[in-house]
Amino acid sequence: MPAxxxxxxxxxxxxRLWRAIPEQSLYPVDPNTGDQDFSDSAFLxxxxxxxxxxxxxxxxxxxxxxxLRFRELTAGDARKFDLVVVREPxxxxxxxxxxxxxxxxxxxxxxxxxxxxxxxxxxxxDLGPGQFPTAPPPVT
Amino acid sequence: xxxxxxxxxxxxxxYRAAERQPQVRRRQLGQIIVxxxxxQIIVxxxxxxxxxxxxxxxxQSLPRxxxxxxxxxxxxxxxxxxxxxISSVAKLGFDDITAPHVFPVPGGGIQLEWLxxxxxxxxxxxxxxxxxxxxxxxGDPLKEGEYPLWxxxxxxxxxxxxxxxx
Numbered sequence: 001m002p003a004x005x006x007x008x009x010x011x012x013x014x015x016r017l018w019r020a021i022p023e024q025s026l027y028p029v030d031p032n033t034g035d036q037d038f039s040d041s042a043f044l045x046x047x048x049x050x051x052x053x054x055x056x057x058x059x060x061x062x063x064x065x066x067x068l069r070f071r072e073l074t075a076g077d078a079r080k081f082d083l084v085v086v087r088e089p090x091x092x093x094x095x096x097x098x099x100x101x102x103x104x105x106x107x108x109x110x111x112x113x114x115x116x117x118x119x120x121x122x123x124x125x126d127l128g129p130g131q132f133p134t135a136p137p138p139v140t
Numbered sequence: 141x142x143x144x145x146x147x148x149x150x151x152x153x154x155y156r157a158a159e160r161q162p163q164v165r166r167r168q169l170g171q172i173i174v175x176x177x178x179x180q181i182i183v184x185x186x187x188x189x190x191x192x193x194x195x196x197x198x199x200q201s202l203p204r205x206x207x208x209x210x211x212x213x214x215x216x217x218x219x220x221x222x223x224x225x226i227s228s229v230a231k232l233g234f235d236d237i238t239a240p241h242v243f244p245v246p247g248g249g250i251q252l253e254w255l256x257x258x259x260x261x262x263x264x265x266x267x268x269x270x271x272x273x274x275x276x277x278x279g280d281p282l283k284e285g286e287y288p289l290w291x292x293x294x295x296x297x298x299x300x301x302x303x304x305x306x
Contacts (some may be wrong), residue, residue: 022207024244039243041251045265049209065208109247112264112274113281120279 002099003121005106011085013076017050018125020065022085044116046107047099058132072125081117185230188239195242196222202244211246217269222250225263227287232296236303259305261298263287
C-alpha cells in the first residue's frame with residue numbers, strides 16, 4: 001500500500017498503464033470473432049496494480065507475469081472515474097509500477113461501477129499471452 | 141404409462157469435500173437423501189444451475205496468489221452465498237435466464253455475471269458473504285447497490301430488466 005494516496009503529479013494523464021489480467025478472469029475466446037472478453041472483477045481490488053509501459057517493456061512484463069494478457073488504459077482514464085494514480089514500486093522494486101485507488105475513500109475497494117468503467121476504457125495491449133504487436137517502422 | 145426418465149428426475153450436485161471435485165448425478169423427485177458428513181448435497185431447480193455451482197465450488201481449489209498478487213481462494217462464506225444467489229435466481233421463475241459466468245475476485249470474493257444481449261447483471265459476493273450488484277448496458281454501469289437476496293421481488297426486478305433486453 002502506498003504511503004500516501006495523494007495524486008502523483010509525475011504520472012501525466014496520457015501515461016499508458018498496463019494491467020495484467022489473471023487467466024481466471026477471462027471469458028473463452030469467441031470462436032466467431034476471435035475476440036476475448038474478461039470480467040471487470042479483474043479491477044475489483046483495493047489497489048489496482050499497473051505498470052507505466054513507457055518505463056518498462058512488454059517483454060519485461062511478460063516475464064514478470066508469464067502467460068497473462070494485458071489491458072491498457074491511461075492515467076487520465078482512471079482520474080475521470082474519481083480514482084487516483086500513485087507511483088509505488090512493486091515488490092521487487094520496479095519503479096514503473098503504480099497503483100490506482102479510490103479518491104473518495106483511499107485504500108477502499110473500487111466500486112463495481114468504477115471497475116466496469118476501467119474495463120470499458122481499457123483495450124487489449126497484446127494479441128494473446130506473450131504476443132505483442134510489432135511497432136510500426138519509424139517514418140524516414 | 142411411466143413418464144420418461146428426465147420428466148421424473150432432477151439434477152443434484154454432490155460435493156465431496158475430500159476430493160474437491162463436485163459430481164453431478166440425478167435423483168428421483170421425492171427421494172430421501174441421506175447426507176453423509178463428508179458430503180454436501182445441493183438440490184437444484186434447473187439444469188442451468190449445475191455448471192455455475194460447480195464452477196463456484198471449484199474456485200476453492202485455486203492456489204493462494206492465483207491473481208499473482210497474493211489473493212486467497214474464495215472461502216466457504218462467499219462460495220455458500222454464491223450458491224444461494226444462483227439457487228434464488230432459479231426460483232424467480234424466469235424461463236429465459238441463462239447460466240451466469242463465475243469468476244474469482246481478488247481478495248477472496250466471487251463474481252457472477254449474467255449476460256443478455258447488450259445488458260449485463262453482475263453480482264459480487266464479498267469474502268464475508270455480503271453481496272453487491274451492478275447493472276450495465278453496452279458496458280456502461282447504470283445502477284449499483286446491495287444485491288437483494290430478500291425479498292425476491294427486488295431481485296426479480298433486476299432480472300426482469302436483464303431479460304427484457306433480449
